[in-house]
Amino acid sequence: MKTLIGSTAAAALTVCLCLAAPVSAQGLDGVVQLDVLDGGRTAKGTYLGALRLTLKDGWKTYWRAPGDAGIPPQFDWTGSRNVGDVSITWPAPEIFDQNGLQSIGYEDQLVLPVEITPKNPAKTVHLRGEMDLGVCKDVCIPERLGFDHTLDADAGRNPAIAAALAQRPYSAREGRVSKASCRLTPTADGMQIEARVTMPSAGGREVAVIEPGNPALWASQPDTVRQGDTLIARSEIINASGAPFALDRSEIRITVLGAKHAVDIKGCSAG
Template identity: 80%
Template structure:
């Protein structure tokens, strides 16, 4: 039964993501998307952002949405002169509804994107779509399209600058001195006990563990603090039920606190 419940959560999320999306305008503007310009950086990349504006009372989700969220997905295939795309996620909020925890944003999400052009001498056109979930009393899958040629001469954009300032601290910035992951086989998958030595991020800290493999799902961790060490215990399973191996260097631990968030890339054997 334990495995069935966990597998059902994975399947439910997948079903939301695969349901035929409705266009935003068809739902009376529940969410709208526009592209912001931030100009060229000193290194020659383009800085832009996808801005989502939500109606009052609605929310959308972070890349790891929690128990009952829908993970966003991006399709850049219609873009021109786009090499690498790097997304910076502002620190999200934690919501608890009907005993389920989800992680995301309300009101507005400005999602900075840094684009490396294939040819620095040619313009960059961002064209594609974003699949996401928006929730109030019910959750609705959305597909929002975008088509925008970035302005290389645009000046500093305050909205993009504010979103970048809201990113989680790096491990170094948060004074993380150790991050270990002890892996233990279970009947369903693998248990992770992550131990992160760092000062408190404030209030009731919540850890999120991402396995680094899209076919794997990590249960919301039980998070406790033992002095200077935050302990987060989770179980990772495969949606297909197949056996798998975890690469500690790919495990991502995010700590969400009242004062700030911390993004920790990789952990050592513990």
Template identity: 75%
Template sequence: MKLLWKSTVAALATTLCIGAPALAQGVDNLVQLEVLDGGKTTNGTYQGALRLTLKEGWKTYWRAPGDAGIPPQFDWKGSGNIADIAITWPTPHVFDQNGFRSVGYVDQLVLPVEITPKNPAKPVRLRGEMDLGVCKDVCVPGRLDFDHTLDANAGRNPTIAAALAQRPFSEREAGVAGATCHLTPTADGMQIEAHITMPSAGGAEFAVIEPGNPALWASQPKTRRQGNTLVASSEVISASGGPFALDRSEVRITVLGANHAVDIKGCSAG
């Protein structure tokens, strides 16, 4: 479990956010954060969510925000009686931002979290901080605090259920027959070219490649179709600038289409 997660490439992503950062403005008047209760599940976990409500027209970012976004980061270390936290990311939108593509959400984000307690007989307290960026004409980085004792007796929350239903399809659900990744050294790092055999996700498909290592950063992929195969290529570099190894089993590829999204975990040699 990672109760404290800080991306080592956050500074790199922040520099790519388009627009002058309005540090003095802060985010308190642009976005509100609240913890939603979804009660206790049949397997003993707690279902909750972080709901971000943004000022009209403002957007925030997905876990892999593209070349023009600020990745969200979470610090859960103030929480109590937590053994594990699992986040389900709803399918994001792709935005054009001054010639760059960013990936995120407009107006609202409901982020479901499933919490496994250390001691099922004791209350669960969700307390921590979320570092995030919100953008419109300018990009504003900031930090929001949350502190909430989860209600084990809360009923099913339709807002959380709707967010869970918006998750990307699994490989099986989307009919993915296979995914391979070919790696080629470059002057600055490594090129990864993924070949995914799958039906179309609809319209102009856009792939996002995550290296699986927080010390690595992947550029905006070029995506194209070759019949029943989607090809996505990207360059991966290290934040340190030094050599690195890329574990194909840790690579995560998300395909965003007009009809649905697909979450692909790992790829074989190709």
């Protein structure tokens, strides 16, 4: 089900998108290093690899939904050969406080598993492209890193890739989610979303992250509270252009980050 609303230009989102624009960093050699790991071919014929980011002590980088103080990563695979579908598995991230703002990401190292479906199973897969990302310590800055690597079909099991895959969030079923609903209410600048997720605690302080499913839209960091078996998260979704937008509940993604584990919930019913 889609809900259509009108909205005015959102100054806060405009600032956020300007900060997130890919820019090549200058004079920051050695802050972060990218290399490609090989994991061989899977039983279904796909290639398993990973982008490994190694950061200097004290530096952090960001998750796909980086929070209020982060820069979202972007990938350009256009220089690659024999690449059909690309599937990325994000390990569960950490939550950081930066000058009173919340960011979501990783410190020290990030191993990002990538599964590649080749266009032609009989040919090798060559990954070539760029990754735009943000890194942060005392200041937050954008970086652009290139990669150029032919995947090794005969490579054995890679422990680093296996460990990163094991750190993925639980699915809704694994997290014992029995219900997820979203109530949508128009606001002056966009739309308020109230998500209610019935599930056992993920441990300690739980933080919900809401992704609208449309890269043109931005969701504020939700206020998250638990009432018994139900986790309630409220956020505002806005469009920087100020144009009306459709919000499809089936595309909304809710990730619950807890002390014990994370839970990835795709889609929600009407609330």
